[in-house]
Amino acid sequence: MLKQEVRDMLVSIVGDDNLRDSQQDLIAYSYDATPNYQALPDAVIKPRNTKDVSEIVKVCNEYKIPIVPRGNATNLCAGTTPLEGGIVMIFTHMNQILELDEENLTVTVQPGIITLNMIEAVEAKGLFYPPDPSSMKISTIGGNINECSGGLRGLKYGVTRDYVIGLEFVMPNGDIVRTGGKLAKDVAGYDLTRLMVGSEGTLGIITEATLKLIPKPESKKTMLAMYNSLEAAGKTVSAIIANKIIPTTLEFLDQPTIQVVEDFAKIGLPTEVGAILLIEQDGPLEVVERDSNKIAEICEEGGAISVKIAETPEEGEALTTARRAALSALARLKPTTILEDATVPRSKIAEMVRAIEEIAERNNVRICTFGHAGDGNLHPTCMTDARDKEEMERVEKAFEEVFEKAIELGGTITGEHGVGVMKSPYLAWKIGETGVNAMLAIKQSFDPNNIMNPGKMFAKESRKRVVVQK
Amino acid sequence: MSNSKINRTNQIVKDFQEKMDYDELMNCMRCGFCLPSCPTYRETGGNEAASPRGRIAMMKAVVDGKMTPDEDFEKQLSLCLGCRACEPACPPGVKYGHLLEDAVDILQKNKKQSSSVKFLRGFLFDHLFPKKSNMITFTGLMWFYQKSGIQKFARATKLTRLVGKQMSAMERVLPDLPSPKQMKNRPTYVQPEGEVKKRVAFFSNCMMDTLFLDTNDSTLFLLKKAKCEVVIPEDQTCCGAILAHSGEKDKAKELAKKNIEAFEKENVDYIISNAGGCGALLAEYDHLLKDELDWLPRAKAFVRKVKDISEILYAVGLPEMELPPQIITYQDSCHLRNVMKTAAAPRKLLQSIKGVAYKEMVEADRCCGSAGTYNIIEQEMSMQILDHKMVKVLDTKATTIVTANPGCLLQMKLGIDREGYSNTMRGVHIVDLLAEAIKFSEEQKKNVLDKEGKKQPVNT
Numbered sequence: 015m016l017k018q019e020v021r022d023m024l025v026s027i028v029g030d031d032n033l034r035d036s037q038q039d040l041i042a043y044s045y046d047a048t049p050n051y052q053a054l055p056d057a058v059i060k061p062r063n064t065k066d067v068s069e070i071v072k073v074c075n076e077y078k079i080p081i082v083p084r085g086n087a088t089n090l091c092a093g094t095t096p097l098e099g100g101i102v103m104i105f106t107h108m109n110q111i112l113e114l115d116e117e118n119l120t121v122t123v124q125p126g127i128i129t130l131n132m133i134e135a136v137e138a139k140g141l142f143y144p145p146d147p148s149s150m151k152i153s154t155i156g157g158n159i160n161e162c163s164g165g166l167r168g169l170k171y172g173v174t175r176d177y178v179i180g181l182e183f184v185m186p187n188g189d190i191v192r193t194g195g196k197l198a199k200d201v202a203g204y205d206l207t208r209l210m211v212g213s214e215g216t217l218g219i220i221t222e223a224t225l226k227l228i229p230k231p232e233s234k235k236t237m238l239a240m241y242n243s244l245e246a247a248g249k250t251v252s253a254i255i256a257n258k259i260i261p262t263t264l265e266f267l268d269q270p271t272i273q274v275v276e277d278f279a280k281i282g283l284p285t286e287v288g289a290i291l292l293i294e295q296d297g298p299l300e301v302v303e304r305d306s307n308k309i310a311e312i313c314e315e316g317g318a319i320s321v322k323i324a325e326t327p328e329e330g331e332a333l334t335t336a337r338r339a340a341l342s343a344l345a346r347l348k349p350t351t352i353l354e355d356a357t358v359p360r361s362k363i364a365e366m367v368r369a370i371e372e373i374a375e376r377n378n379v380r381i382c383t384f385g386h387a388g389d390g391n392l393h394p395t396c397m398t399d400a401r402d403k404e405e406m407e408r409v410e411k412a413f414e415e416v417f418e419k420a421i422e423l424g425g426t427i428t429g430e431h432g433v434g435v436m437k438s439p440y441l442a443w444k445i446g447e448t449g450v451n452a453m454l455a456i457k458q459s460f461d462p463n464n465i466m467n468p469g470k471m472f473a474k475e476s477r478k479r480v481v482v483q484k
Numbered sequence: 485m486s487n488s489k490i491n492r493t494n495q496i497v498k499d500f501q502e503k504m505d506y507d508e509l510m511n512c513m514r515c516g517f518c519l520p521s522c523p524t525y526r527e528t529g530g531n532e533a534a535s536p537r538g539r540i541a542m543m544k545a546v547v548d549g550k551m552t553p554d555e556d557f558e559k560q561l562s563l564c565l566g567c568r569a570c571e572p573a574c575p576p577g578v579k580y581g582h583l584l585e586d587a588v589d590i591l592q593k594n595k596k597q598s599s600s601v602k603f604l605r606g607f608l609f610d611h612l613f614p615k616k617s618n619m620i621t622f623t624g625l626m627w628f629y630q631k632s633g634i635q636k637f638a639r640a641t642k643l644t645r646l647v648g649k650q651m652s653a654m655e656r657v658l659p660d661l662p663s664p665k666q667m668k669n670r671p672t673y674v675q676p677e678g679e680v681k682k683r684v685a686f687f688s689n690c691m692m693d694t695l696f697l698d699t700n701d702s703t704l705f706l707l708k709k710a711k712c713e714v715v716i717p718e719d720q721t722c723c724g725a726i727l728a729h730s731g732e733k734d735k736a737k738e739l740a741k742k743n744i745e746a747f748e749k750e751n752v753d754y755i756i757s758n759a760g761g762c763g764a765l766l767a768e769y770d771h772l773l774k775d776e777l778d779w780l781p782r783a784k785a786f787v788r789k790v791k792d793i794s795e796i797l798y799a800v801g802l803p804e805m806e807l808p809p810q811i812i813t814y815q816d817s818c819h820l821r822n823v824m825k826t827a828a829a830p831r832k833l834l835q836s837i838k839g840v841a842y843k844e845m846v847e848a849d850r851c852c853g854s855a856g857t858y859n860i861i862e863q864e865m866s867m868q869i870l871d872h873k874m875v876k877v878l879d880t881k882a883t884t885i886v887t888a889n890p891g892c893l894l895q896m897k898l899g900i901d902r903e904g905y906s907n908t909m910r911g912v913h914i915v916d917l918l919a920e921a922i923k924f925s926e927e928q929k930k931n932v933l934d935k936e937g938k939k940q941p942v943n944t
Binding site: 041046047086087104149151152340341343344350399400 | 511
């Protein structure tokens with residue numbers, strides 16, 4: 015519970031309605047989409063504007079109260095779970111599009127806007143914001159920026175970081191900083207914009223963002239290639255890229271994932287095959303035609319049982335929408351689904367897939383794999399039950415081996431979900447102790463009182479590599 | 485807290501731990517895919533506690549001993565419409581409706597009610613809905629009120645306002661009620677002319693067979709036109725939906741058993757319902773009776789046959805339909821869409837009516853705020869939802885709003901009344917409109933025939 019004087023101060027900033035700390039509020043803001051993590055905040059606060067944010071932060075900094083900025087809690091690394099209490103800050107009042115600039119091709123938004131709402135608004139003007147995380151119907155732009163979210167279109171268009179060109183954020187001492195702008199070029203000092211993207215709420219609070227837009231591609235085509243095994247599908251992925259074709263989307267799903275997705279979406283996915291590749295290409299009509307034909311050829315050469323091209327844009331849309339539900343749909347199989355997003359160079363995708371299968375077998379756990387194959391970004395998902403402690407240990411061991419293998423292949427522990435709490439013990443595996451120290455130095459200089467999303471990114475203890483501590 | 489309050493709270497926690505389906509609670513992986521589909525989440529400006537994910541988290545927290553089931557908790561569950569729009573949106577397939585029903589049932593059982601509420605609930609759930617004779621008497625009294633001049637008098641003197649703004653508005657939108665005599669002389673069998681395509685049993689529904697008697701007549705008319713032989717079992721009773729959703733599950737189970745007994749005697753292809761709210765519970769009798777092993781197989785056999793009227797009419801086919809030019813739109817019944825999964829058939833039927841323009845309403849799949857007794861218990865939210873719904877309705881420029889459930893129908897009529905369009909717009913049950921369209925089409929053909937002096941027969 016907040017001290018009465020702190021509570022009074024916060025209420026005087028945002029008003030009575032915008033500070034909530036009844037039991038139901040604390041429970042409702044105690045979690046995100048990460049299994050097994052839950053902790054009650056002391057209060058939930060809803061700032062109305064940047065000034066509110068700045069004043070709230072000043073109070074929290076003085077009284078050393080943790081702040082967890084939260085979009086809509088679709089986070090997958092427990093990054094928006096208030097593990098050390100404090101206040102959860104939500105942006106339902108700051109959810110507007112401030113400006114859509116058709117001359118500079120930018121959109122300036124508040125952090126609380128739902129990603130898809132913004133995408134629809136810019137597409138209505140013939141413009142395009144490519145990053146499309148699977149949770150985009152629910153997620154907010156503020157959340158996307160803090161996690162540097164990816165999505166299905168990452169292969170061709172990159173991720174959130176590639177579109178954030180200007181920010182306004184509140185420092186942990188309450189100062190308001192503006193970075194970048196509607197600029198194609200800007201080297202004035204350190205690139206604070208990029209530093210904030212993917213900072214997981216540990217450095218400050220983003221209160222406004224200017225995003226780069228591009229013209230909307232005039233056409234697109236979606237296709238499905240069916241395979242006997244995920245590994246065969248993985249090999250085709252590398253072959254497509256080696257043929258100098260960059261599709262918009264190049265996703266794969268293994269059989270169990272296909273089955274649960276079909277069970278949910280009922281769109282006629284082939285549940286009897288070992289794996290599918292979901293491929294989409296966009297651009298000028300002729301290019302899309304040419305690339306699609308070439309891709310189909312490569313798939314068939316790569317051992318695809320069959321290749322099916324969606325007949326209408328609606329049919330294509332249904333396929334990508336179904337794919338976005340994959341993770342949640344896997345929860346049909348077991349009470350707990352633990353998802354990772356180890357990422358490797360795309361040429362290593364088949365090797366990584368094989369390694370995951372072996373690791374699952376060795377540790378006697380069930381892992382389904384789907385993901386952004388074209389990005390080398392896999393989503394091995396473990397079907398388990400958090401109540402089974404013994405199995406949970408094996409799951410943890412299996413994932414440690416997955417991380418180890420990914421790094422060995424030149425990859426990383428997380429491609430797009432973030433470090434949060436879940437992967438913080440493994441951060442040093444990827445960037446080394448010196449890397450962690452460099453990051454810590456940045457953190458300390460921004461946030462000496464450690465009020466911004468404490469406990470995330472930096473673990474109290476890091477894990478020794480591939481040794482399960484019992 | 486007083487001792488009795490503490491005891492009650494402890495009992496609720498204990499019941500939650502014993503009776504809530506923990507696997508189903510665990511099945512929610514908190515991805516948030518349900519959030520955009522939830523009317524109350526949206527109407528509260530994105531309050532997580534008013535979302536399915538939030539409500540499930542609270543139910544689980546009560547079981548886990550992390551939350552005291554306080555007044556806020558009860559209010560939040562009461563605020564839920566029970567529209568179940570979150571279920572089709574849920575990739576893991578959490579049965580939210582069942583969790584809600586169980587939770588409300590526990591809270592209800594542990595409620596210390598004032599004597600007036602107890603009396604009202606007793607009247608409604610023990611005497612009114614389950615007993616058709618009482619439903620008839622009640623509707624008869626209302627009929628007398630409408631026909632005797634009391635209604636005129638009450639409205640003129642604004643006496644209706646004594647019952648509150650909401651009830652007085654409801655009073656205005658009630659249909660013309662049938663007389664007791666009409667209600668007592670109901671058919672039990674309908675034989676179509678010529679070949680019989682299907683043999684069906686009609687679930688006549690306590691409200692539809694009294695307050696909305698004309699709609700039931702239209703239903704039988706349509707089934708006859710669709711060449712269905714119809715039996716209407718006399719022993720059938722209220723489906724129990726209103727009880728199950730009000731925390732009276734045990735009573736709902738008794739009604740379910742009576743209905744299973746009444747219908748399994750008839751050798752029929754389908755059991756037809758014309759009210760989404762009732763049909764959805766009929767279609768879940770197997771879940772309602774899941775713990776009664778001797779009843780479960782019988783419930784399953786029953787459930788397999790339950791179909792909404794629009795599904796069967798669409799499958800079997802109707803004669804030609806036509807109406808004078810008008811724009812029509814369709815408002816889904818939540819339970820018909822989200823539980824019975826019937827969404828295409830009513831639309832296809834409406835689109836096949838000649839002469840009318842069918843305009844799909846934006847967010848037709850969103851609850852209108854009727855939700856059983858919700859528009860009386862949670863008036864404020866119900867009216868907020870309705871007002872937002874009416875904006876979408878007006879956008880379609882439709883003059884005829886079609887629904888598939890009596891509650892939704894009354895709510896849409898209320899919406900039209902609130903907007904002041906009672907003279908230019910109408911709310912209508914789909915079967916009434918389809919029947920009207922068949923009759924109009926027949927009339928047109930007859931006119932043509934008369935005009936042509938019966939020179940040659942017209943193809944039908």
